Amino acid sequence: MAITVVGSVAFDTIETPAGKRERCLGGAATYFSLSASYFTDVRVIAVVGEDFGRRQQEVFESHKIDTQGIEHTKGKSFFWEGSYLENLNEAKTHNTELNVFATFSPKIPDSYKDSQYLFLANIDPVLQRRVREQMPDVKLVAGDTMNYWIKDHRPALLEVLKGLDILLINDTEAKMLAGNNNLVQAARAVLALGPKTLVVKHGEYGATLFHRASPVSELAIEPEVEGTKIFRAPALPLEEVVDPTGAGDSFAGGFFGYLASQPEQTPAAFRSAMFYGSVMGSFACERFGTERLQQLTRKEIDDRFNLFRELTHLD
Amino acid sequence: MAITVVGSVAFDTIETPAGKRERCLGGAATYFSLSASYFTDVRVIAVVGEDFGRRQQEVFESHKIDTQGIEHTKGKSFFWEGSYLENLNEAKTHNTELNVFATFSPKIPDSYKDSQYLFLANIDPVLQRRVREQMPDVKLVAGDTMNYWIKDHRPALLEVLKGLDILLINDTEAKMLAGNNNLVQAARAVLALGPKTLVVKHGEYGATLFHRASPVSELAIEPEVEGTKIFRAPALPLEEVVDPTGAGDSFAGGFFGYLASQPEQTPAAFRSAMFYGSVMGSFACERFGTERLQQLTRKEIDDRFNLFRELTHLD
Numbered sequence: 001m002a003i004t005v006v007g008s009v010a011f012d013t014i015e016t017p018a019g020k021r022e023r024c025l026g027g028a029a030t031y032f033s034l035s036a037s038y039f040t041d042v043r044v045i046a047v048v049g050e051d052f053g054r055r056q057q058e059v060f061e062s063h064k065i066d067t068q069g070i071e072h073t074k075g076k077s078f079f080w081e082g083s084y085l086e087n088l089n090e091a092k093t094h095n096t097e098l099n100v101f102a103t104f105s106p107k108i109p110d111s112y113k114d115s116q117y118l119f120l121a122n123i124d125p126v127l128q129r130r131v132r133e134q135m136p137d138v139k140l141v142a143g144d145t146m147n148y149w150i151k152d153h154r155p156a157l158l159e160v161l162k163g164l165d166i167l168l169i170n171d172t173e174a175k176m177l178a179g180n181n182n183l184v185q186a187a188r189a190v191l192a193l194g195p196k197t198l199v200v201k202h203g204e205y206g207a208t209l210f211h212r213a214s215p216v217s218e219l220a221i222e223p224e225v226e227g228t229k230i231f232r233a234p235a236l237p238l239e240e241v242v243d244p245t246g247a248g249d250s251f252a253g254g255f256f257g258y259l260a261s262q263p264e265q266t267p268a269a270f271r272s273a274m275f276y277g278s279v280m281g282s283f284a285c286e287r288f289g290t291e292r293l294q295q296l297t298r299k300e301i302d303d304r305f306n307l308f309r310e311l312t313h314l315d
Numbered sequence: 316m317a318i319t320v321v322g323s324v325a326f327d328t329i330e331t332p333a334g335k336r337e338r339c340l341g342g343a344a345t346y347f348s349l350s351a352s353y354f355t356d357v358r359v360i361a362v363v364g365e366d367f368g369r370r371q372q373e374v375f376e377s378h379k380i381d382t383q384g385i386e387h388t389k390g391k392s393f394f395w396e397g398s399y400l401e402n403l404n405e406a407k408t409h410n411t412e413l414n415v416f417a418t419f420s421p422k423i424p425d426s427y428k429d430s431q432y433l434f435l436a437n438i439d440p441v442l443q444r445r446v447r448e449q450m451p452d453v454k455l456v457a458g459d460t461m462n463y464w465i466k467d468h469r470p471a472l473l474e475v476l477k478g479l480d481i482l483l484i485n486d487t488e489a490k491m492l493a494g495n496n497n498l499v500q501a502a503r504a505v506l507a508l509g510p511k512t513l514v515v516k517h518g519e520y521g522a523t524l525f526h527r528a529s530p531v532s533e534l535a536i537e538p539e540v541e542g543t544k545i546f547r548a549p550a551l552p553l554e555e556v557v558d559p560t561g562a563g564d565s566f567a568g569g570f571f572g573y574l575a576s577q578p579e580q581t582p583a584a585f586r587s588a589m590f591y592g593s594v595m596g597s598f599a600c601e602r603f604g605t606e607r608l609q610q611l612t613r614k615e616i617d618d619r620f621n622l623f624r625e626l627t628h629l630d
Contacts, residue, residue, distance in 0.1 A: 202520055205517055268630065311545060312549075313627075
């Protein structure tokens with residue numbers, strides 16, 4: 001089933017201990033789309049400037065990603081420059097230019113309107129909500145956000161959370177959103193804000209899914225720990241992290257792409273989705289930008305899925 | 316099969332967000348022994364002062380832990396005072412009094428000498444080595460250490476590492492010992508120093524086992540990632556961490572205790588040992604000091620083992 005994703009398509013200049021790349025194709029919607037494209041049809045809503053040309057377009061087209069919803073406008077695309085020289089787990093931002101993104105007003109092509117899955121990548125919650133409201137009939141809505149919106153745009157973000165089935169954020173964001181430093185307590189507080197399911201990404205330590213335990217819950221994820229249903233997926237310890245940019249969006253793409261490819265959202269589907277998310281996040285780190293995500297095969301993905309199983313399973 | 320453990324038996328004054336306890340029974344050898352006692356026979360080598368009385372003795376005796384090797388001497392037992400008010404993952408030490416530990420010279424009772432398993436808890440590497448040399452016939456030796464010995468007593472520590480089969484340390488210690496911030500590269504460097512197996516404890520994120528891949532290796536742990544065999548065990552996300560003191564020693568006790576209880580060290584035994592380590596570490600955090608470890612049943616331990624399996628397994 002098709003996923004519509006709204007988010008940024010951008011150029012990134014990235015420096016890591018492994019080297020430096022100027023103006024790679026990036027942005028949350030790009031990483032998400034490429035990652036999800038290995039599992040299901042993907043349709044993008046974004047805005048780009050005149051610097052987005054044939055070469056960038058082909059990256060999407062070669063993965064059969066629908067780009068009708070990418071608006072082309074005068075000016076330059078969103079640009080981000082950052083480095084990970086001291087800490088591979090946290091980017092240091094040197095420059096952010098919103099450019100054409102500053103006035104972005106997402107428009108949903110009619111051909112996208114039958115999408116059953118919607119992913120609201122990390123953008124202004126006001127825009128996330130506008131897209132959500134224009135697609136009232138989707139079956140499952142997932143979203144991401146970041147510290148900036150949590151701290152300074154809380155009321156708008158809380159409105160978005162009410163309309164989400166699944167929120168995917170990292171440890172720091174979950175604790176900040178809940179105002180609580182204990183992960184389980186923070187997760188419970190976030191689930192009370194709207195989402196039925198919360199996926200907390202732990203970077204190199206994997207990710208944890210929390211699901212609201214409710215007698216009428218359609219999703220019987222087990223086991224239940226103190227009233228919340230929990231599942232943990234590992235991450236692969238990597239010999240060399242070349243570039244962690246987009247790992248979280250790639251996780252989301254693998255997770256949601258796999259879910260959308262399944263006939264039903266069973267507990268088993270959620271468990272596998274967590275593993276596929278972790279698999280796609282690990283691939284993303286192996287090369288600069290989206291290089292690795294552009295060149296995968298489904299066999300490589302499934303081989304790594306099996307490696308993750310072996311890495312963590314008792315038998 | 317019996318394990319002999321050498322390490323500290325101490326009194327701890329601990330403050331956490333959950334409250335404060337004065338002079339709890341503590342010390343690495345205490346946590347290790349109690350944890351391992353649920354799996355196999357344990358014999359302790361330590362030194363205590365006149366403040367170690369009938370009540371403390373009974374904690375060991377009620378778990379059938381052999382205390383012949385606990386030397387009683389004039390003065391006070393080792394004392395540590397610390398708090399976790401800002402960060403539950405890292406203790407802030409307020410006071411350390413070595414007391415009788417300052418002149419500790421481990422003596423091994425003859426009745427311990429047929430032990431096939433030896434655990435060198437975190438003490439001066441000179442003492443670790445002295446005990447190791449007096450027990451040349453053990454089948455498997457594991458050990459722990461800490462940043463202080465890594466930084467300031469490196470030559471003595473390196474001698475100990477040469478005689479270890481298994482080293483159990485945390486992320487920071489592994490990276491410091493290797494002088495490398497990448498976990499996989501650090502693990503490989505540590506394995507080159509002697510131990511065949513390295514277990515890196517990640518606190519609330521579980522633990523990773525690294526095993527030297529070698530064609531003649533007797534331990535065929537799978538899978539192999541870039542030349543090193545790896546296995547990951549989760550930790551249980553806890554609603555309330557009452558007191559993390561001793562969680563690492565409890566992990567070691569569960570891990571090594573389970574291994575010692577098995578007829579052979581197969582890959583399956585190592586995998587289960589990692590899970591039992593994580594299980595015992597999670598119990599340790601649920602009450603102050605050794606309170607929770609004193610009152611477990613094997614059924615509670617196995618129930619939690621099964622919960623960990625459910626928490627992480629695809630099916």
